[in-house]
Amino acid sequence: MARKIKLFDATKCTGCRACQLACKQWNNLPAKQTENRGSYQNPEKLSPTTWALIRFDEVDSGVNGVKWLFRHEACMHCTDAACVKVCSTGALYKTEYGTVALDSGKCNGCKECVSACPFGIPQYDPSTQKVYKCDMCLSRLDNGLEPACVKACPTGALRFGDEDEIMSAARERVAELDGGGYLYGDKFVGGTGMLYILQEKPTLYSHLPTAPSVPTSVIVWKDWLKPLSLIAPGGVLAAAFLHYLIKGPKVVEESSLDKKGDA
Amino acid sequence: MTNHWNDLANSDCILIMGSNAASNHPISFKYVTMARERGGKLISVDPRFTQTSSKADIYAPLRSGTDIAFLGGMIKYILDHNLIHTSYVQNYTNATYLVNPAFRMPGENNGLFSGLTGNKYDKATWSFQTEADGTARKDLSMKDPNCVYQLLKKHYARYTLETVSRITGTPKDKLEEVYRTYAETGKPGKAGTIMYAMGYTQHTVGTQNIRAMSIIQLLLGNIGVAGGGVNALRGEANVQGSTDHALLFHILPGYLKMPTASQETLAAYNTAFTPTTKEPDSLNWWKNYPKYTASLLRAYYGMGCTLDEAYGYLPKIDGGVNYSWLTIFDKMYKGKIEGFFAWGQNAACSGASSNKTRNALGNLEWMVNVNLFDNETGSFWRAPGTDPSKIKTEVFLLPCASSIEKEGSITNSSRLMQWRYKAVDPPGEAKPDGEIISELYCRIRKLYEKEGGPFAEAITRLSWNYGMPDGNGCIRKLDVHRIAREINGYFLEDRTIDNVTYKKGTLVPSFALLQDDGSTSSGNWLYCNSYTEKGNMAARRNNHDRSGIGLHSDWAWSWPVNRRILYNGASVDPKTGRPWDTKRPVIVWDGSNWVGDVPDGVAPPGNGRKPFIMKPNGLASIFGPGLADGPFPEHYEPFESPLQKNIISPQMINPAIKRWDREGTGTAVDSRATADNNFPIVCTTFRLTEHWQTGLMTRWQPWLAEMQPEVFIEISPELAKIKGIQNGEMVTVKSIRGSLDAVAIVTRRFRPFSIDGKIVHEVGIPWNFGWATTKLRQYAQGDKKPDLFTTGDSANLLTPFIGDANTMIPESKAFMVNITKKGA
Amino acid sequence: MITSEEKVRVFTVYERVVHWYLALTVFLLLITGLGMMYHSFHFVSILFGGMTGIKNVHNYTGIALIPAILMVAGVWWREGLFDFSTDIEWFKKAGGYLWSVDDVPKSGKFNPGQKLYFFVIISFGALMAATGISMWWLPGRSPIGWMYTLHAFGVVVILSFMLIHIYLGTIGVPGSKDIVFSGYVQRRWCLHHCPKWMQRGAAGKAGK
Structure with missing residues (x-):
């Protein structure tokens, strides 16, 4: 099956937050008491009960100008998904759509994915000892529907479809914007399953890594130490076996001991 | 809206002013975004940089309450640079009309138009010169100093960039950028649209704000074309419907006027409100006024009485007296109102000067709060800081059904009447509003029947056949289709019109067939054609677009007669009938018929028929003498302003407003x-x-x-x-x-x-x-x-x-x- | 006279309890840890009521590891830590375990190899506890990722040393296993493996 990806076009987003709410509705996520902290952004950040969030950033522009940037923050569904790589229980996995889904039943809350994700997406809930994140509405995809956030988006800022189609539409749009749009997501972690067309340079968006990658700690652990953790004990066992065969057990001979003892 | 939501996508330039559409009408931005993708420009004019501004090509800030200065500057810019759509202005507007030479404008009259006494204008001088045959005197060259065009030019000559910038606080370069960009749409084949909401209307000069934009749209030839128009974004899904059906004190359904006490007979009432014209080519659609009155009276009172008797039953208002929100709450505050139905509203929070509103509620004997659930209005007596023991008002809560708990129609900003079905039953005791009204009606009627009272027949003779009466003669379950059909109207007798016979009891296919003799009924003439023998037009769900410009004419139904773009007769050249914009034609003459949208009263091309058929002279009013505060918009400071004096004239605020702040009028x-x-x-x-x-x-x-x-x-x-x-x-x-x-x-x-x-x-x-x-x-x-x-x-x-x-x-x-x- | 057949008590009850406390803790940590880490070992989680259960057993056993390490350190401390001058000689000759060496420096109660094992268990045990607690109690933000890596590294080291320890403690050096079970070994065994300790007379003391 062709890989499915989501496109967020910030140049079309009006920050209405229909996506944020649709996500809560479809996934049946409760609201938590919040307060206004001097921003429209609420809740402040992703949480076990908020899997998609519109981030609001105000950026100075010119003498009197300002830019108001909106960003749909949710799982990026990386090709090289660090979370899947580190997930020891198999709760996080790649689906047939190329998205990263989460089988909550398997998750034991080891939180390794939380530290591995370069985008800070998985959210740990101590009360359930589980991690939560956007799964691109797997239950909808399985029924031939697009994710709830995409369905709810009034302006077409969110789109969903086959990778080829979305990629070419995104490139076309960036060309059309002629310097007014920045493609984000095609150049790292093997390409993300949620692509951004940003209205401004990525550096102007809060909480958005400019060069995200699978963390070195994950590579050291999973690509080097993991094989080593099999090789090393295996080698030791093999060496012990050989030692037993060649050198033999260290038996204390009575005569020699006695001799020495008497000496 | 003169146009409709989908049509925004056709625009070359969208000016959003007095609205934060991106936030408050998010769906509109589906179409705004489509327009932008096609290269359309978006301009946002707003005191604060909003979500709408974040998507705009140009953002211009202005101080709240200075829209007329801003737009007046644009009018001057268009006229100075001769960017008007000349043929449109000459043929479709009253720019060529000559005005009474005695008419004086604010620039020469201390900031006032001629004729002010107290806070009321005597409009005698706001009139047109006439020829001997009674037609208006015109100058097609628009050079006569008394012609509307020249007066407009003279009036707005005062709105220089310098002056406008001093008033609005908008930098001059921004003003010019907005003016230049928007005025581009004056070229034939280009379309500019304006989207506005409460930021335009909630001002002491609110109506004139919209007038200013209308004048710009007329000068640029943007009314009646695809991607054009003056588009009010309604603040509630069915506000358009509630206005059409006269949820206001001064009108009856279909914008018929409320009779006043002095209009004692139906004939007197019809004469007062049926316009006449001597202009030879004008259709003057309101000449049909008596037909709509008669049909409405039949819908109200049936065939059991004469039209004159039925007219007699209609409640009348006192001429010149205002019964709007502010007046009602002022009277309530002063203890002059005994009872109040707060129906589907939350007055304690929505009314201006809420402390006044909240205190006013405490002066009532009783209040009925009809709402989904309790709110600040129903519980005003136990608001923080209020002592319930000091409140005498008895409050009743009647829980009503929400929109998804009942069947019926809504009419959105596009004038689109869409049928909706019931999804779930209302919870508990909640009932649809209509059934609450029906229950009330039944009980009130019984009281009148038993006890009598003044104008008892106005209630007892009402035609109320919307369902099966129960044992008590009350209709508790409403058949909303019966109501929808009554709104459309019936033939009450067999009639043959243009060789077609319509049987008694059949639905009237269009308001053109309504009669003034009582042989037809229609609860709202504008909605005649919405529910015909072909069925419930509002329930149509064919999404196919035959037009190619997003009219979607087979989706639901819009008034009038399913016309999607009002005044579309103005979208074509008056002589050739050729659309100004051949890429996005609204109507096209195919040799024998207009095809496309339902044409707006236009006859075959070249016959001189004027497209603004609701105006007696068939022309759009650049000079608008109908308003209370002047035929041209003039900048006045808001009621409360940071300035000591109005920069553009000695007159500080709109002179025609009613005030409560003066000694003896308020607290x-x-x-x-x-x-x-x-x-x-x-x-x-x-x-x-x-x-x-x-x-x-x-x-x-x-x-x-x-x-x-x-x-x-x-x-x-x-x-x-x-x-x-x-x-x-x-x-x-x-x-x-x-x-x-x-x-x-x-x-x-x-x-x-x-x-x-x-x-x-x-x-x-x-x-x-x-x-x-x-x-x-x-x-x-x-x-x-x-x-x-x-x-x-x-x-x-x-x-x-x-x-x-x-x-x-x-x-x-x-x-x-x-x-x-x-x-x- | 004490004959070579006589038994000498090498480990007190306390020392044996400490050994098995540590051994069982580490064993439990290993099977629960590996049971989580490798998909092919997930079946182990059935014993602990699923993946969350196995994690909880692992985490709380990890807490129990901390006193075990401290106690083991105490046992080692009492016998003296490293004696670098002679221990290095011992290591150079691999204690005579790998090739025939005539003259292996004499060991005390614990030979330098065993002392190294003490060192590894204590230092890496501490590392495991520290990284484990960070993973468990701290919010999992990015620097915490290295805790997982270090934790995994600790497993490699500890497991490797432990396998050597088990080999030498069982079939590699016959007789040694008795020390951690009964606490007693034959005197001659002791004279061979722990000559210095015997010379100090510590064994005699222990023998009583």
Whole structure:
């Protein structure tokens, strides 16, 4: 099956937050008491009960100008998904759509994915000892529907479809914007399953890594130490076996001991 | 809307002014985005940089309440640079008409038009010169100094870039950029549209704000074309429907006028409101007025009485007396109203000067609150700081069904009547509003039948056959299809018209067939054609678009007669019938018929028929003598202003408004603080995406309350610094009428204005909040507590008790306040 | 006279309890840890009531590891830590375990190899506890990722040393296993493996 990806076009987003709410509705996520902290952004950040969030950033522009940037923050569904790589229980996995889904039943809350994700997406809930994140509405995809956030988006800022189609539409749009749009997501972690067309340079968006990658700690652990953790004990066992065969057990001979003892 | 939602996608330039459409009409941005993708420009003019501004090609800030100065400058720019659509202006507007030489304009008359006495204009001089045959005297070259075009030019000559910038605070280069960009659409084949909402109407000059934009649209030939128009974004899904069906004091359904006591007979009433014209080519559609009156009376009172008797039953108002919101609440406040039905509204939060509204409710004997659930209005007697033992008002709550709990239609901003089906039953005792009315009607009728009373027949003879009566003769289950059919209208006798025979009891196919002799009925002539023998047109769900310009004519039904773009007769050249815009034609002459949209009364091309058929002369009014406050829009300062004097004239405020702030007319809740150092900051109010109106329906919704939990105030960093306020801190906002605590959002989206060389600060507050869902209020046993609390009360605690000169819409969008850090 | 057949008590009850406390803790940590880490070992989680259960057993056993390490350190401390001058000689000759060496420096109660094992168990045990607690109690932000890596590294080291320890403690050096069970070994065994200790007379003391 062709890989499915989501496109967020910030140049079309009006920050209405229909996506944020649709996500809560479809996934049946409760609201938590919040307060206004001097921003429209609420809740402040992703949480076990908020899997998609519109981030609001105000950026100075010119003498009197300002830019108001909106960003749909949710799982990026990386090709090289660090979370899947580190997930020891198999709760996080790649689906047939190329998205990263989460089988909550398997998750034991080891939180390794939380530290591995370069985008800070998985959210740990101590009360359930589980991690939560956007799964691109797997239950909808399985029924031939697009994710709830995409369905709810009034302006077409969110789109969903086959990778080829979305990629070419995104490139076309960036060309059309002629310097007014920045493609984000095609150049790292093997390409993300949620692509951004940003209205401004990525550096102007809060909480958005400019060069995200699978963390070195994950590579050291999973690509080097993991094989080593099999090789090393295996080698030791093999060496012990050989030692037993060649050198033999260290038996204390009575005569020699006695001799020495008497000496 | 003259046009419709989908049509926004056709526009080459969209000017959003007096609206934050991206936030408050999010779906509109589907079409705005489509227009932008096709290369259309988006201009956002707003005191604060909004979500709409974030997507705009040009953002121009202006001080609240200075729209006419801004637009007047644009009119001058268009005229100075001769960017008008000349053929359109000459043929389709009254620009060529000669005006009474005695007419005087503000520039030469101390800021007033001629004829003012007190706060009322005598409009004798606001008239046209006539020829001997009674037609208007015209100058097609538009050079006569008394012609409308020249007067317009003279009037707006005062609105120079310099003056406009001094008034609005908009930098001159921004003004010019907006003017230049928008005026581009004056070229034939280009279309510009305006989207406005409450930011335009909630001013003492609200009607004139819209007039100013209409004049621009006419000068640029943007009315009647695809992607053009003057488009009011209604603040509620069915506001258009409620207006069409006359949920206002001064009209009857279909914009028929409310009879006054002096119009004693139907003939006198019809004569007063049926216009005549001597213009040979004008269709003058309102000449059919008596047909619509007769059909309405038949719908009201049936065949059991004569039309004259039925007219006699109609309630009449006193001529010249206003019965709008402000007047009602002023009377209530003064103890002159005994009972009040607060139906589907939350007056305690939505009304201007909420302290007045809230106190007014306490002077009632009784109040019936018809709503989905309890609200600040129904519980006003136990609001924080109120002593229930001192309130005598008896309050009843009648729970009603929400829109998804009943079947019926709504009419949206596109004038599109869409049928909706019931999804679930109403909970508990809740009933659809119609059934509550039916129940009330039945009981009131019985009382009148038993006890009699003045004008008893007005009630007892009403035709009320919307379902099967129960044992008591009451209709408890309404058949909404019967109501929809009554609105459309029936033939009450067999009639043959143009060789076609219509049987008694059949539905009238179109309002052109309504009769003035009582042989037809129609509950609302504008909706005749909505429910015909072909079925319920509003329930049509064919999404195919034959037009190619998004008319979707087979989807639901729009008034009048399914016309999607009003005045579309103006979209074609008057002589050749060729569309101005051949790429996006609204109507096209195929040799024998107009195809495309339902044509707006136009005859075959070249016959001289004028397209603005609802005007007696068939022309759009650049000179509009019908309004209370002048035939041309003139800038007056808001009722409360930061300025000592009006920069453009000696007249400070709209002279034609009704005032309550003067000695003997009002109290502290009506007071005014203008050019007052105690209240030096301009304040405006706005809405949020997440909350609906006063928040009654949304503040209880946890997901929405989570996103917008608290009333806030947007403040520029400069003002915040002066006041020592940090982002996120609590602020106390005070106007002369009330105060409110709000969280500060310190943002560069608000910039200080330079007004006439002086720095003027502006702040803005959303008005979606109210005390009923807060944590600190008292909850009695059995009261539902919200899952999530919101904080803060209504911004209308601050707003002034003053209205527009024509509509009396309160001026909630420009008033004066002061702010301090809370507790400081 | 004490004959070579006589038994000498090498480990007190306390020392044996400490050994098995540590051994069982580490064993439990290993099977629960590996049961989580490798998909092919997930079946182990059935014993602990699923993946969350196995994690909880692992985490709380990890807490129990901390006193075990401290106690083991105490046992080692009492016998003296490293004696670098002679221990290095011992290591150079691999204690005579790998090739025939005539003259292996004499060991005390614990030979330098065993002392190294003490060192590894204590230092890496501490590392495991520290990284484990960070993973468990701290919010999992990015620097925490290295805790997982270090934790995994610790497993490699500890497991490797432990396998050597088990080999030498059982079939590699016959007779040694008795020390951790009964606490007693034959005197001659002791004279061979722990000559210095015997010379000090510590054994005699222990023998009583």
